[in-house]
Amino acid sequence: MKHQKNSFLFICAVMFLFGSATLFALLNIEPAHATALSNLDSSAEAAAAPATANTAVKAAKTTNVPAPKSWKGYVTADAKPFLNVRTAAWGKIVDALKPGAAVTVVDASGDWYIIDTGSALRYVYKKYISKKKPEAPKPPAYAVWTGYVTADAKPYLNVRNKAWGTITGQLKPGAAVKVINKSGDWYILEGNKYVYARFITKSKPAAPAASTSWTGYVTADVLNVRSAPWGNKVTTYSRGTAVKVMAKEGDWYRIDASGKKLYVHSSYISRTKPAAGGSSGGSSGGSSGGGSFGGRPVAGGRISSYYGYRKDPFGSGATKFHSGVDYAVGGGTSVKSLGPGKVVYAGWGTGYGNYVKIQHDNGYVSYSAHLRSCSVKTGQRVGQGTEVGKVNSTGSSTGNHLHFELRKNGQSVNPASIKGVLL
Ligand SMILES: [Zn+2]
Incomplete structure (x- = not known):
């Protein structure tokens, strides 16, 4: 008997050493059901669990075979870091499932779902299984921002189709770009273009002088x-x-x-280059077209103000630019056109009062301002010496005088420098 007793102890030791799974494998019993059996005494759910290995297999088969009863579930996001997969309710942990993993639920038992892994029936805690597929966790969205090509990206910053990829374009220093992502040393721009990150800054650089x-x-x-x-x-x-x-x-x-x-x-x-030789000295005045200037716009009187900078006549004390020549003459004096042209405006204007604007055939535009009245109408042709109006002090004026102004290409010019104009 002593020998028999020793043999029994030996067997127990073997069981202990091999562990139950190995033993059950040897016994050709599926571990899930066997463990459920082994937990019968201690588990709270034991009562609801299959009573024996055989019935458990039978129960699993009967719930598993009619497919309509099984459904697809997903491990919820809050099952962190894993959801334990057990051999039974509170049974041995034999696997772990990540949040989002799909499971096939074949039955329920108390707080537990029984899932079919394809090779075995396992237990997972109900709370962490949902019928709804959890949304894939999104990578944190990259906050799109506007950057600028730095000044030291000379002469250009290459734009590539990927990091160190083919050059598909170039950006000048100061160019604005929309950065939609970053990949290593590279910024990814709108349109999936790659630029080296070192040459993009968030602060807008001063506009390069050359470009303006x-x-x-x-x-x-x-x-x-x-x-x-x-x-x-x-x-x-x-x-x-x-x-x-x-x-x-x-x-x-x-x-x-x-x-x-x-x-x-x-x-x-x-912005336009003046004609070669200029008009100073009178050699080429009126070169832009037919007709020429001759004489003075008014007879008699004196020049009260020349073209150029002068003290503000309205007493502000500031130095102001005077864009024409003022002829101080008596009210009602006749104002004559200096050359042929077309009246493009005759009427009232702020500052100028009543004035006549003539597009002369030689390319200059004349303004005769502060008139009492206009003697011509808009659209009318005039010749040299045609009366265009009579002197007064309408508009911004301190007394009877003619403000006579000449412009070329929108810029005022000094009448004294134009051929044929006598002051
Ligand atoms: Zn004036």
Whole structure:
């Protein structure tokens, strides 16, 4: 008996060493059902669980075979980090399912669902199984932002179809881009374009000077060039001189004079190059078309104000630009056209009062302002010497006088420099 007793102990030791699963495998019993059996005594759900391995198999088969009873469930998102898969209610943990994993539920038992893994029936806690498929967790959305190509991306920033991919375009420094994502050292722009991230900044760079500058030409005979608006006179430019205009500051253009920042009044700079030789000196005045100027617009009187800067006649104390020549003459004096042309306006205008605007055949446009009345009508042809109106002081005027102004390409010019015009 002593031997028998030893043998029994030996068997128990084997059972202990191999573990129940191995033993049940040896016994050709499915572990799920066997464990359910082993838990009978301790589990609260034991009463509802199959009483024996055999009945459990039978029960599983009967619930599993009629397919309509089974349904597809999903592990809920709050089953973190895993949902335990047990051999029975509170049974041994034999697997773990991630949130979102699909399961085939074949039966329920108390707080538990019985699932068919394809190879075995397992138990998962009901609370963590939903019939609704959980939405795939979205990657955190990238907040789209507007960036700018940095100034040191010279001469261009390459745009590629992927990181280090084919170059599909180029962006100039300062160009605005919409960044929709980041991938390593690269920003992904709208349209799935890749640019090297180092050359994109969130702060808008100052507009590169080169992209906004333009070439203008001096329209005055002698143009003062100053250190600042109304600053010290640094030099003078003659008519036709080309200047590099960088920016407009009030009435002034900031120009780049061989790297120096200087200022000229915008009234004397034109975007169009003046005709070769200019009109100063009278050799080519009226070159744009037929007809020419001759004489004075009024007879007698004196010039009360020349073209150019002057003290504000209305007493503000400021220096103001005077765009024409003022002839101080008596009220009612006849005002004559200096040359042939067409009246493009005859009537009232703020500041000018009653005035006549003539498009002359030679390309200049004349303004005769502060008139008592207009003697011509809009659309009318006039010749040299045709009366266009009579002097008065309408509009912004301090007394009877004719304000006579000439413009070319929208810019006022000094009548004194135009051939045929006598002051
Ligand atoms: Zn005037």
